[in-house]
Amino acid sequence: MSTIAARRRAPSWTGVIGATDHKVLGRNMLIAAFAFFIAGGVFALLMRLELAQPGMQLMARDSYDELFTMHGSTMVYLFVTPLALALGVYLVPLQIGAADISAPRVANIGFWLYVGGGLTMESGWLTDIGPGRAGWFSAYPLSGSDATPGFGMDLWVLGVILATAGVGLVGACLLGTIMRRRAPGMTMLRMPVFTWTELVTCLMVIGAFPVLILVMVLLYLDRQGVHVFQGFNGAIDYQQLFWFYGHPVVYVMFFPFFGAAAEAIAVGAGRRWFGYEASALSLLAFTALSMSVWAHHMFTTGGVHNAYFSLTSTALVVPAGIEYLGMLGTLVGGAIVFRTSFLFALAFFIQFLIGGLSGIFVASPPLDYHAQDSYIVVAHFHYTLFAGSIFGFFAGVYHWFPKAFGVRLREGLGKLQLALMVVGTNLTFLPMFFLGQEGMPRRVATYPASTGWGTLNVLETVGAFVIASGVLVFVVNVLSSLRSHVAAGPDPWDGHTLEWATSSPPPRHNFELLPPVRSYAPLLDLKQSGEWPRARRPEEALA
Amino acid sequence: MRRAAIPLLIYGAFIAGNATMLWIWGEDAVNVGAFYFAVIVTWLVALGFAAAHWKQPDGEALRERPDLTRRALPDLSFGAGITGIAIVTMVYGARFGLFLVWIGGGLLLLGFARLAAELGSQRRDSRRHVEEGRARAGIDAEDVPP
Numbered sequence: 001m002s003t004i005a006a007r008r009r010a011p012s013w014t015g016v017i018g019a020t021d022h023k024v025l026g027r028n029m030l031i032a033a034f035a036f037f038i039a040g041g042v043f044a045l046l047m048r049l050e051l052a053q054p055g056m057q058l059m060a061r062d063s064y065d066e067l068f069t070m071h072g073s074t075m076v077y078l079f080v081t082p083l084a085l086a087l088g089v090y091l092v093p094l095q096i097g098a099a100d101i102s103a104p105r106v107a108n109i110g111f112w113l114y115v116g117g118g119l120t121m122e123s124g125w126l127t128d129i130g131p132g133r134a135g136w137f138s139a140y141p142l143s144g145s146d147a148t149p150g151f152g153m154d155l156w157v158l159g160v161i162l163a164t165a166g167v168g169l170v171g172a173c174l175l176g177t178i179m180r181r182r183a184p185g186m187t188m189l190r191m192p193v194f195t196w197t198e199l200v201t202c203l204m205v206i207g208a209f210p211v212l213i214l215v216m217v218l219l220y221l222d223r224q225g226v227h228v229f230q231g232f233n234g235a236i237d238y239q240q241l242f243w244f245y246g247h248p249v250v251y252v253m254f255f256p257f258f259g260a261a262a263e264a265i266a267v268g269a270g271r272r273w274f275g276y277e278a279s280a281l282s283l284l285a286f287t288a289l290s291m292s293v294w295a296h297h298m299f300t301t302g303g304v305h306n307a308y309f310s311l312t313s314t315a316l317v318v319p320a321g322i323e324y325l326g327m328l329g330t331l332v333g334g335a336i337v338f339r340t341s342f343l344f345a346l347a348f349f350i351q352f353l354i355g356g357l358s359g360i361f362v363a364s365p366p367l368d369y370h371a372q373d374s375y376i377v378v379a380h381f382h383y384t385l386f387a388g389s390i391f392g393f394f395a396g397v398y399h400w401f402p403k404a405f406g407v408r409l410r411e412g413l414g415k416l417q418l419a420l421m422v423v424g425t426n427l428t429f430l431p432m433f434f435l436g437q438e439g440m441p442r443r444v445a446t447y448p449a450s451t452g453w454g455t456l457n458v459l460e461t462v463g464a465f466v467i468a469s470g471v472l473v474f475v476v477n478v479l480s481s482l483r484s485h486v487a488a489g490p491d492p493w494d495g496h497t498l499e500w501a502t503s504s505p506p507p508r509h510n511f512e513l514l515p516p517v518r519s520y521a522p523l524l525d526l527k528q529s530g531e532w533p534r535a536r537r538p539e540e541a542l543a
Numbered sequence: 544m545r546r547a548a549i550p551l552l553i554y555g556a557f558i559a560g561n562a563t564m565l566w567i568w569g570e571d572a573v574n575v576g577a578f579y580f581a582v583i584v585t586w587l588v589a590l591g592f593a594a595a596h597w598k599q600p601d602g603e604a605l606r607e608r609p610d611l612t613r614r615a616l617p618d619l620s621f622g623a624g625i626t627g628i629a630i631v632t633m634v635y636g637a638r639f640g641l642f643l644v645w646i647g648g649g650l651l652l653l654g655f656a657r658l659a660a661e662l663g664s665q666r667r668d669s670r671r672h673v674e675e676g677r678a679r680a681g682i683d684a685e686d687v688p689p
């Protein structure tokens with residue numbers, strides 16, 4: 001049986017400016033983040049085109065500096081971080097049975113600070129000497145007014161302040177929602193795994209984001225002539241404060257996507273998440289450790305205590321291992337349906353593993369001295385930041401798209417997109433390990449032909465365009481699926497959690513009726529006791 | 544104490560331990576200071592949630608008596624949107640030109656005025672909603688907490 005999907009209304013301008021419904025706000029944030037993703041992706045493609053051959057072909061060296069700075073900044077501050085919270089803004093109230101997000105007006109202000117900050121940063125492209133070009137972490141004194149003069153760099157600093165403050169406000173609202181708006185019976189140890197990952201994400205946001213805002217205000221003052229960061233100690237202090245934000249944000253850009261992948265794995269396998277309590281507790285340990293490792297980005301500065309930070313960084317493998325165990329335990333004995341969301345989730349765990357394992361190497365100071373500032377580091381953090389976010393994100397998109405829009409995405413196009421992205425990701429980032437090992441430094445616009453690095457660099461450039469074609473397939477999928485007239489219904493995947501107990505898309509108040517909550521898979525409980533209809537799984541439909 | 548705060552307290556204790564270990568290890572003030580800042584923020588938030596007594600808006604009654612508890616949710620807050628855009632305008636103006644700071648400041652006042660009006664009317668709406676619900680259900684005001 002199929003029903004006709006309701007017609008979607010185009011949002012009005014006032015509805016965009018003043019949105020306070022968490023679903024509208026979350027959707028707007030997702031759209032804004034995706035727009036910045038396209039921009040950051042174009043910057044990456046331009047860089048890859050320049051690097052495809054030795055020598056300078058497309059641009060001046062300064063332009064290359066601007067591109068890698070704005071690529072990293074756009075992806076970190078304006079795409080992945082806001083995206084991680086946007087998923088939570090949309091889904092957390094639905095998962096915990098709340099009617100709305102806490103302080104929706106504050107969340108709306110946060111959204112505008114984020115978008116305004118992003119536009120502020122990108123408006124640097126319109127200035128005569130271009131946007132920020134001191135790298136996404138803009139280390140001092142390179143980011144000072146002597147080494148990097150100009151209006152565009154100032155706009156970069158102001159943009160970072162605004163965007164981070166905005167995302168921070170949204171995170172605070174989300175934390176309040178999780179702590180104060182849970183439905184009756186929804187205790188902390190009955191929250192879905194995805195909501196748990198958003199909770200720990202918000203804990204890092206409130207602890208680390210204010211420090212970045214502080215250091216950016218100080219950098220701005222320094223650039224206006226107030227001497228803040230002086231000499232060696234000033235440079236080290238800047239890095240200490242920056243990386244105090246810079247490492248936790250890496251986990252902000254990971255946890256929610258892990259949560260999304262976990263939900264897709266559990267529903268795809270038809271089993272509840274294995275070792276739930278251990279997973280929740282290890283998420284807390286994971287988060288606490290990720291707040292304690294920041295100076296591993298500074299091993300080679302000689303200004304930090306390498307032993308402490310190496311110890312904490314290496315200890316991260318323990319909670320990470322527990323989460324992987326949870327994933328494997330969920331799969332074992334499951335009746336797996338290989339949907340696109342499930343496959344993306346599986347790819348997420350496999351691809352991130354390469355990033356995580358290479359992380360153990362760079363967590364060791366002697367090895368890091370070797371890898372520092374080489375393409376090994378670029379390879380490592382793209383496997384964590386790109387693979388460890390994008391694959392989880394798309395697992396979540398394919399999983400929850402029918403909830404938000406009332407129609408499913410096309411599975412065939414989804415699997416094509418997955419194939420392109422897996423091939424593209426490994427083609428782009430795996431050769432970087434080898435180039436780094438051979439000594440290719442990061443942030444260079446060119447390299448001598450005699451190094452023989454040309455072949456691997458061409459492969460990487462091809463890989464980047466394969467990733468881009470995967471993203472294009474996704475855009476086509478969204479546009480064509482939205483025209484579909486076949487309604488997905490409230491529960492297309494036989495889900496486990498509360499968001500599948502309401503209509504798709506949910507009404508303004510989210511729930512007309514809240515089912516009782518007896519575990520972290522409340523809907524699965526009711527289905528197993530026969531109190532709630534099961535959605536037919538495809539293999540049952542065949543039988 | 545509200546038990547929901549326990550995970551936050553566990554996490555707070557964990558980072559407090561790590562910060563103290565770093566301090567004993569003999570790091571510089573900026574390093575340890577940033578860490579303790581995060582510890583203090585976390586503890587304040589955790590203790591705030593542990594002590595919180597304010598009513599959960601979507602609490603028990605949403606399931607049993609949605610007619611009594613459904614809050615007036617704001618569908619739209621023009622005031623919030625204007626406030627956000629005003630702040631961005633002012634910050635941009637700090638570097639671009641003072642005129643933008645003035646325009647942003649004006650917008651900010653407008654946003655605040657609008658927010659105040661919205662919050663006032665929302666409060667009146669909620670109160671009326673609850674009273675109507677009670678009247679329909681024939682319940683005395685004393686029986687149901689506001």
Ligand SMILES: [Cu+2]
Nearest residue numbers: 247250296297
């Ligand atoms: Cu790190």
